[in-house]
Amino acid sequence: MKNLLRPALVLFVALTVMTGLIYPAVVTAIGQAAFHHEANGSLIERDGKTYGSEIIGQQFDAPSYFWGRLSATTPNPYNAGSSSGSNLGPTNPSLPEEIKGRIDALHAADADNAAPPPVDLVTSSGSGLDPEISPAAAAYQVARVAKARGMTVPQVEALVAQATAGRQFGVLGEPRVNVLKLNLALDAARS
The missing domain is CATH 1.20.5 (Single alpha-helices involved in coiled-coils or other helix-helix interfaces)
Known part of the structure; x- marks a missing residue:
């Protein structure tokens, strides 16, 4: 032994x-x-202030900001310590209720917009932390944000175009818009 x-x-x-x-x-x-940059959390800092990470979504619900995908994390939305999807399948009766609630919130925030909202604005993300939305989801919100900020639609569309990232290496994934970066660009444009 x-x-x-x-x-x-x-x-x-x-x-x-x-x-x-x-x-x-x-x-x-x-x-x-x-x-x-990546090893330290991909943080977005301006003038010595940290606004968040470019890879973790944040809660935006004011009409003057672009809104991201729904987050199903608990106890708070976009809780990086509790990454999870909603796990609501297509046969779950809670899924249509959740989607209807989000559609109602989108219509309440922008009653003039009669277009159907893009799917990524009315469904939860798989991780609950998605920082990006589709260009269609950003375009859907342009008029509401422009009106709330007193900007013209072309001004806001230009900021969306600047914040839109293409496919990685030209072939992987889909074009996307980082919500935090876009909202920070909106705040900077107002200054």
Whole structure:
């Protein structure tokens, strides 16, 4: 038994040092050197103030801001510590109620808009943290935001166009609009 105890302890200590200290230190150093912005949370900072992360959605519900996808995280929307979808399937009676509630909220905020809202504005995201919406979802909200801010529709459309990112490498994914970046651009345009 004594012959087995010493090698087991040496192996335990060696693996603990390698996997618990050396490996994390090397990965952290590489991350900080090669991907500094991403390794630190992809934070959006302006004038020394942090507004949020470009990869985590935020709650916007004022008519003067673009709204993102619904978040099903608990206890608060866009809670990064509790990422989850709603898990409401197409046969769940709660799903149409949730969608109807969101459609009603969109129509209440912009009664002049009779167009059907894009699907990403009325359904929850898979993670509950989506920071982006489709260009169609942004276009649907342009008139409401322009009216609430006292801007012209073309002015707001120009900001949406600037905030629209294309497909990654030209082929992956879909065009998208980061809601936080767009809302910050709106605030900067007002200044």
